[in-house]
Amino acid sequence: MASKSSDYPHTPDGRYFVVSGRLWRLSNPALPVEVRAHLVGELMAARRAVGVARRAGDGAAERQARAAVDQVKTALGERGPVWWSDGAPDENRRMAANTRYAAWYAALPQNR
Structure with missing residues (x-):
């Protein structure tokens, strides 16, 4: 069975999860539950x-x-324009150790 983003550490601001040291942008948490569920269904169909x-x-x-x-994935907020509005840069797909999350990442148990 494939892993879910919830199986991996999330950055303190809830923008990314980390797999093998790399940041992956999470879906926009402001999406209504029904919209997100519909989009996830479309995503699984497209992946199939x-x-x-x-x-x-x-x-x-x-x-x-x-x-x-x-x-x-763009509609979910995982790609394309960022879903946050504080001006922070998008660090999607970057190695966590080379981002503003480096100290946080270094303090994690290195089992991921």
């Missing part, structure tokens, strides 16, 4: 479509499915 297309060797379908994944 990526797998189906890859197994079929259908490059065009895979590109289309990956575009759908990107569109939904």
